[in-house]
Amino acid sequence: MTKPRRHRPRYPALAAALALGGLATSSCGVEPEVARQQQQITVAVDAGQPTPPDFIGGDVAYEVLPDGGVR
Amino acid sequence: MKLTLFVNHLCNLRCTYCYTGEKVDRRMPDEVMRRAIDFAVNTTTQGYLLLAFFGGEPLLEPKLIAGALRHARDRCIEKKLQLHTAMTTNGTVLDDERVALLKKHGFRVKLSMDGGRAAQDANRRFVNGRSSYEVVAGGLRRLVAAGIPTVVGAVLDPNNAHLLGESFDELVALGATHVTFAPNYTADWSEAARARLEQGLTALGDRYLAHLRAGREVRVDPLVGKIVTHLDRGAAARAICRFGVSELAVAPSGRLYPCDRLVNQDDDDAVCIGDLERGLDLEKRDRLLPARREEPPMCDGCELKARCKRFCGCANYETTGDPGAVSPVVCAFEQAFIDEADRVGNVLYAERNPVFLKQFYAGRSA
Numbered sequence: 001m002t003k004p005r006r007h008r009p010r011y012p013a014l015a016a017a018l019a020l021g022g023l024a025t026s027s028c029g030v031e032p033e034v035a036r037q038q039q040q041i042t043v044a045v046d047a048g049q050p051t052p053p054d055f056i057g058g059d060v061a062y063e064v065l066p067d068g069g070v071r
Numbered sequence: 072m073k074l075t076l077f078v079n080h081l082c083n084l085r086c087t088y089c090y091t092g093e094k095v096d097r098r099m100p101d102e103v104m105r106r107a108i109d110f111a112v113n114t115t116t117q118g119y120l121l122l123a124f125f126g127g128e129p130l131l132e133p134k135l136i137a138g139a140l141r142h143a144r145d146r147c148i149e150k151k152l153q154l155h156t157a158m159t160t161n162g163t164v165l166d167d168e169r170v171a172l173l174k175k176h177g178f179r180v181k182l183s184m185d186g187g188r189a190a191q192d193a194n195r196r197f198v199n200g201r202s203s204y205e206v207v208a209g210g211l212r213r214l215v216a217a218g219i220p221t222v223v224g225a226v227l228d229p230n231n232a233h234l235l236g237e238s239f240d241e242l243v244a245l246g247a248t249h250v251t252f253a254p255n256y257t258a259d260w261s262e263a264a265r266a267r268l269e270q271g272l273t274a275l276g277d278r279y280l281a282h283l284r285a286g287r288e289v290r291v292d293p294l295v296g297k298i299v300t301h302l303d304r305g306a307a308a309r310a311i312c313r314f315g316v317s318e319l320a321v322a323p324s325g326r327l328y329p330c331d332r333l334v335n336q337d338d339d340d341a342v343c344i345g346d347l348e349r350g351l352d353l354e355k356r357d358r359l360l361p362a363r364r365e366e367p368p369m370c371d372g373c374e375l376k377a378r379c380k381r382f383c384g385c386a387n388y389e390t391t392g393d394p395g396a397v398s399p400v401v402c403a404f405e406q407a408f409i410d411e412a413d414r415v416g417n418v419l420y421a422e423r424n425p426v427f428l429k430q431f432y433a434g435r436s437a
Contacts, residue, residue: 010417011298011301011413011417013301013303014303
């Protein structure tokens with residue numbers, strides 16, 4: 001049963017679905033950011049632009065050392 | 072696909088509300104780690120792998136993590152998948168080496184910390200009962216200084232609910248820009264505890280107002296998330312978890328679960344949806360998928376249902392034993408969060424607060 005509400009939103013909703021970026025709601029913490037990046041990638045690909053390099057998963061020219069360090 | 076590896080059940084803290092069961096030294100074998108990654112890259116249809124590490128405390132296993140990153144990198148290059156990395160950590164073992172690992176591999180970190188000393192020590196102490204506050208505060212500062220994207224994940228519990236406002240302030244003072252408070256739904260929320268929660272939520276809203284009025288671009292959830300559900304009425308629906316579909320958690324044994332919150336001690340067959348030997352039990356997974364369930368009768372006519380998380384399979388399972396059934400506890404929290412979110416949203420919009428307008432209206436007022 002919904003309790004009577006003390007406050008009702010008087011800030012306007014957005015007229016159309018808007019890319020809210022990392023502001024999407026989730027308690028899980030990281031997925032909305034990936035969703036946002038995916039959305040940007042999709043937009044970039046659709047526009048014929050190259051995929052931004054920082055979306056490829058970071059610099060792949062690294063070496064992970066056996067002890068867990070990196071160089 | 073999001074793949075969460077439980078690298079070990081071991082942890083050096085003894086948080087009172089921890090939902091991951093007994094802290095035994097059960098490390099994920101390298102072979103299980105590799106097979107889990109192979110399974111995910113061969114299964115995903117989404118063009119990326121979000122490789123997440125959890126435990127126990129995952130940073131007690133840096134070698135395993137380094138090996139997983141190496142294997143995931145090779146497999147993602149081979150499969151032309153993007154690789155994203157994430158970790159939930161208690162922040163107690165963030166030395167130079169581990170911070171460098173997180174930085175180098177582009178990790179997004181969820182640091183578990185409840186607030187200032189009082190809130191942190193109420194529930195998050197070391198095995199020997201010692202305070203973890205100074206160590207974890209140092210960990211947060213190091214993550215921030217290294218420029219590692221960090222969300223602070225705090226647990227909202229009956230014994231820290233009254234501290235919500237000051238907890239947010241203290242975390243911001245340590246450098247956090249995004250704090251998310253998640254309720255311990257299974258705690259005893261007595262009438263007195265609910266009263267403290269109501270006071271704490273108002274204080275949290277007030278502190279959020281104060282930070283934005285001071286021009287600070289900070290975010291606190293669930294308030295911001297609930298503002299978004301009003302701005303964009305489809306937001307809650309789009310955030311429906313992909314419970315076992317595009318999200319999988321793997322226990323050290325190789326057993327598969329639809330969400331990291333359900334791995335626990337790896338002994339609940341009701342929510343285990345397969346293993347790396349036999350693969351996914353699709354029939355069982357689909358039975359658990361809360362998004363495919365009919366709307367619970369208790370939600371009939373509720374004006375807030377477009378804004379709530381009744382679809383959260385793990386919260387529902389935790390509180391009712393059924394991923395598709397909403398508990399009155401979850402419902403009460405959702406109502407309280409939405410109410411406070413709308414209070415602060417109304418104030419900030421009425422004031423045409425520049426940070427609020429920038430964050431939610433691309434800098435313009437209607």
